[in-house]
Amino acid sequence: MQADPKGVLTGIHFMDGDHAACEGALAAGCRFVAGYPITPSTEIVERFAARIPTVGGVFIQMEDELAASIAIQGGAWGGKKVMSVSSGPGISLMMEHLGYAFITETPSVWVNVQRGGPSTGLPTQPAQADMMQAKWGSHGDFEVIALAPNSPQECFDLMITAFNLTETWRVPVMFMMDEVVGHMTERVEIPPPEKIEVVDRKWTTKKPGEYKPFETTPEDPVPFMTKAGDGHRIHVTGLTHDERGYPAMTVPAQDKLVKRLVYKIRDNADKIVDVREDGVEGADVIVVSYGITSRVAMAAVEQARAKGIKVGHLRMVICWPFPAKRIKELAKKVKAFVVPEINLGQMVLEVERHVAGVAKVLHVGHAGGTVHEPDVILEKIMEAVR
Amino acid sequence: MAKTEIRVGGLGGQGVILCASIIGKCASIYEGKHATLIQAFGPEARGSACSAQVTVSEDEIGYPYVKNPDILVLMSQDAYTQFIPQLKPGGLVLYEEELVSIDGKLPKGAKAVGIPATRFAEELGRRLVLNIVMVGFFAGATNLVSWESVEKAVKSSVPKGTEDLNLKALKKGYDYGKEQAGN
Numbered sequence: 001m002q003a004d005p006k007g008v009l010t011g012i013h014f015m016d017g018d019h020a021a022c023e024g025a026l027a028a029g030c031r032f033v034a035g036y037p038i039t040p041s042t043e044i045v046e047r048f049a050a051r052i053p054t055v056g057g058v059f060i061q062m063e064d065e066l067a068a069s070i071a072i073q074g075g076a077w078g079g080k081k082v083m084s085v086s087s088g089p090g091i092s093l094m095m096e097h098l099g100y101a102f103i104t105e106t107p108s109v110w111v112n113v114q115r116g117g118p119s120t121g122l123p124t125q126p127a128q129a130d131m132m133q134a135k136w137g138s139h140g141d142f143e144v145i146a147l148a149p150n151s152p153q154e155c156f157d158l159m160i161t162a163f164n165l166t167e168t169w170r171v172p173v174m175f176m177m178d179e180v181v182g183h184m185t186e187r188v189e190i191p192p193p194e195k196i197e198v199v200d201r202k203w204t205t206k207k208p209g210e211y212k213p214f215e216t217t218p219e220d221p222v223p224f225m226t227k228a229g230d231g232h233r234i235h236v237t238g239l240t241h242d243e244r245g246y247p248a249m250t251v252p253a254q255d256k257l258v259k260r261l262v263y264k265i266r267d268n269a270d271k272i273v274d275v276r277e278d279g280v281e282g283a284d285v286i287v288v289s290y291g292i293t294s295r296v297a298m299a300a301v302e303q304a305r306a307k308g309i310k311v312g313h314l315r316m317v318i319c320w321p322f323p324a325k326r327i328k329e330l331a332k333k334v335k336a337f338v339v340p341e342i343n344l345g346q347m348v349l350e351v352e353r354h355v356a357g358v359a360k361v362l363h364v365g366h367a368g369g370t371v372h373e374p375d376v377i378l379e380k381i382m383e384a385v386r
Numbered sequence: 387m388a389k390t391e392i393r394v395g396g397l398g399g400q401g402v403i404l405c406a407s408i409i410g411k412c413a414s415i416y417e418g419k420h421a422t423l424i425q426a427f428g429p430e431a432r433g434s435a436c437s438a439q440v441t442v443s444e445d446e447i448g449y450p451y452v453k454n455p456d457i458l459v460l461m462s463q464d465a466y467t468q469f470i471p472q473l474k475p476g477g478l479v480l481y482e483e484e485l486v487s488i489d490g491k492l493p494k495g496a497k498a499v500g501i502p503a504t505r506f507a508e509e510l511g512r513r514l515v516l517n518i519v520m521v522g523f524f525a526g527a528t529n530l531v532s533w534e535s536v537e538k539a540v541k542s543s544v545p546k547g548t549e550d551l552n553l554k555a556l557k558k559g560y561d562y563g564k565e566q567a568g569n
Binding site: 012013183185186371 | 446
């Protein structure tokens with residue numbers, strides 16, 4: 001369906017990534033945000049709070065991140081498209097409720113404008129060191145979807161994708177920005193609403209009494225949803241539950257529910273994965289990157305090409321699910337992968353796991369606080385072809 | 387011109403960020419180039435150091451920071467002291483001449499052009515438009531962006547009702563820049 005024109009600020013803007021992410025959420029139909037401001041994500045909720053009264057919706061500044069991360073789930077079960085926004089320390093506090101969103105299959109977008117950690121770390125400076133937290137931070141088995149924009153334009157565009165994915169798969173979606181992307185200002189083009197495709201919630205058409213909120217079929221592992229007040233009697237719990245949503249704390253119920261939560265994503269990873277490739281065919285080395293680092297990597301790749309090195313670039317627009325199949329295919333064709341990221345070794349572990357020794361994997365780590373120098377990535381590319 | 391890197395520096399309250407933002411907006415929206423603005427992000431307040439980085443390029447911009455600017459736009463002595471060592475040889479310094487004195491050596495081949503921008507702003511009636519005088523000065527002295535584009539960028543960036551004053555400030559800086567730089 002098309003975007004609701006009320007939320008779409010059509011035009012060409014010179015806008016920072018935080019504001020563009022907010023506009024993406026509004027265009028996608030987000031009408032409820034609960035948050036607790038934290039640098040470098042504050043501008044997102046600040047703008048949402050300013051814009052939402054004219055669009056029609058609610059922003060609540062909660063007492064803390066625990067409250068914010070559960071309030072949005074109330075909002076979702078009340079029928080709205082929802083988002084919460086934070087950074088490192090706040091995201092850590094949200095982890096329990098993130099798990100609640102997984103087990104209750106509550107559509108929700110969770111923005112993490114990454115800053116240097118651990119703990120309070122570097123509030124005003126970038127990192128990409130929460131990539132594994134996005135995947136494993138909450139307890140229990142689940143599969144997350146995580147996107148990594150590299151520009152203000154993508155903060156807008158991919159935010160719409162994030163909302164569409166959370167509604168399609170009923171899994172919380174992590175929107176993994178970083179301080180540089182959030183605070184960088186560039187041209188952002190917002191199209192007219194009729195050019196923006198948004199996915200509506202998967203509403204049930206069943207009558208009260210016939211509807212089971214967690215009922216699925218082998219062909220379709222994503223249950224239909226209702227909202228409070230529509231007349232369906234529903235029960236939503238963080239306990240392991242049956243198709244009716246009632247607690248069912250047995251081994252078979254756990255097996256059925258948790259496998260479905262995991263395999264609805266794993267079995268459909270090919271439909272979700274999004275990589276952008278540049279010159280990977282015939283390359284000796286492939287740089288694998290994401291987020292802000294993909295832009296710095298692009299500069300290094302161009303320098304390497306100018307030296308006559310056959311180097312390709314694979315950029316993960318979506319980091320989770322990981323593009324395992326594509327990395328495995330490419331591993332057979334190249335000498336090495338070079339993986340720059342602003343952390344001391346996270347997504348590189350996944351590259352190594354899928355390359356499985358078939359090619360070399362060289363990491364270009366950075367403890368955070370700024371982006372890589374392109375020269376550092378270039379040196380690693382040179383080392384990889386030697 | 388493949389890529390031009392610019393650093394704008396001054397004090398909080400002078401409109402440093404807006405000055406840089408209008409230059410970036412002008413290049414990216416009205417001139418069809420790529421532009422990336424990064425503003426110093428920290429506990430800045432009115433009267434303390436404040437700066438912004440703008441990269442303008444015909445091609446996509448990868449590395450987002452400005453390390454060695456081609457052009458410095460300076461509105462305080464501290465900004466001069468801090469950023470002059472980073473200027474590229476052959477670079478250009480555009481400075482507020484009553485707030486900055488060029489008291490040391492410039493890099494090889496570099497040129498410095500001054501403007502009494504605060505005084506011009508005061509003569510126009512509001513000291514606040516100093517940053518817009520500097521935007522005009524930048525456009526006139528560098529030819530990096532056209533008058534038509536910069537005029538549109540200012541109109542769409544300043545508060546409603548202040549357009550006339552800001553455009554006067556822009557023109558003042560622009561004409562002075564053209565004259566001083568011999569463009």
